[in-house]
Amino acid sequence: MRKELIIKIVSVLVFMALSIGVVIYANTDRPRYTITENSGTEYETARVLSVIEDNTVVDKTVENQKKGSTELKIKILTGRYKSDVCTVTNYYSSLYNVDVKKGDTVSVRIDTSAEHTYSVSIYNYNRIPLTIGLVIVFFAVLLLMGGKQGLKAFVGLLYTVLAIFFVLLPLIYKGFPAIPVTIAIIFVTSAVCFLLIGGICKKTTSAALGSLAGVLIAAILGTVSAKLGGVTTFQMDEAEALLLMKSTSAVKLSGLFISGILIAAMGAVMDIAMTISSAIEEIHLANNKAGFKELFRSGMNIGKDAMGTMANTLILAYAGGALNMMLLIYSYGVSFIQLVNTDFVAIEIIRAIAGSVGIIGTVPCVAAVGAYLYSNHYLKKK
Known part of the structure; x- marks a missing residue:
């Protein structure tokens, strides 16, 4: 019995070592996206502090989708520009419709064109909390059942x-x-x-x-x-x-x-x-x-x-x-x-x-x- 246990432990350790080795080899020289102080595009999270101006209308011909734009005051929460507050224009169309209000978190695109010079645009909803929540629900159901x-x-x-x-x-x-x-x-x-x-x-x-x-x-x-x-x-x-x-x-x-x-x-x-x-x-x-x-x-x-x-x-x-x-x-x-x-x-x-x-x-x-x-x-x- 003890011999079988030792064999199992050794087998598991060897398998883990091989797996780690394969992962290290596979990820050597993997492509990496790099940014500099003067250029680069980043995707970070921001919070909507307020809706300064709402210029949207409801298009009843496209199942009541909003069209137009809103002016938002946002605060960047992550990345090298963390804590910066800026104003962005959030455009609405039938294909691009990120409808947010005060207090919501969003994913923003930050384009740096020179040192300390950048522009911010609304990229999409911040779906990380939803994703984490779904994984937790899935895990909980598996564990419960x-x-x-x-x-x-x-x-x-x-x-x-x-x-x-x-x-x-x-x-x-x-x-x-x-x-x-x-x-x-x-x-x-x-x-x-x-x-x-x-x-x-x-x-x-x-x-x-x-x-x-x-x-x-x-x-x-x-x-x-x-x-x-x-x-x-x-x-x-x-x-x-x-x-x-x-x-x-x-x-x-x-x-x-x-x-x-x-x-x-x-x-x-x-x-x-x-x-x-x-x-x-x-x-x-x-x-x-x-x-x-x-x-x-x-x-x-x-x-x-x-x-x-x-x-x-x-x-x-x-x-x-x-x-x-x-x-x-x-x-x-x-x-x-x-x-x-x-x-x-x-x-x-x-x-x-x-x-x-x-x-x-x-x-x-x-x-x-x-x-x-x-x-x-x-x-x-x-």
Whole structure:
């Protein structure tokens, strides 16, 4: 028992050391935005001290949106100009409408043109308190409903987010191929999440391996479909900005489209993988004489019920994200042929189908691995 504990502690320490090493390497020479005393653009927080003048009107033709401008007296709360008080003009339009009053905090843009010379404009609402509040609510609900398991789930999610921002993005920016790096990140983060929730056991092993298989299936189908359909990162909305970025970095754009599909499908794949793996474990505990065929059949039956809702979840998530653009395209009255052949629709179809097939493919993979591990355990014990 003591030997197993030592092995676990050493393994955790080695993993943490490797993770820290990868983070340090990935973030070496990362791009940094610099400002000087004489130039630069900064985004800080300010408080509205008063509304000096209100020149706005309500435009009833655009769902009662305000138009015009207000003169605001604000106090800068953060940054090198902290405590400065200045007057700014806040412009209103149908597309830009930051409606604030006395006492509100806002995000402001500060453009420095010379030493101690700068101009301030209203950038947007200050959404940091809202963001922090939502994270706290999410954490509280997880903790309240899930207890210790909820806490572990939150830690796993936090690890995944940090891995994406501090490992995946920096490595892709350095020129590492996006698809292999994404698959590696997904495997490691999903394994960590499963281990946090269930520890090192057959249930988490089958769930992790099944998740990896599902992600690989999505990657293969997405790659083949994109190749056949002539869809690449260069057809996406961000292509122009990415091309400009490529001129100053080693980033390879070709795999970003597929990487996005894998990351989007990751959560649903992990969900269905753990659902089936847990069910197989429960069946094994209820009947430890159940063999491979029986466990596999049970896993598939459970998976059939779950895969429909999981696939629906992913497709509807993509549809929801693209709702505004779909409405815009619909308003043009284009034909079905023209609609399907647009880059935007083709991209969304490949994303949704590849991710959904990855979810469906996870079911037999988890069922097979789980059935093998638990039935093999019984045979060895016997």
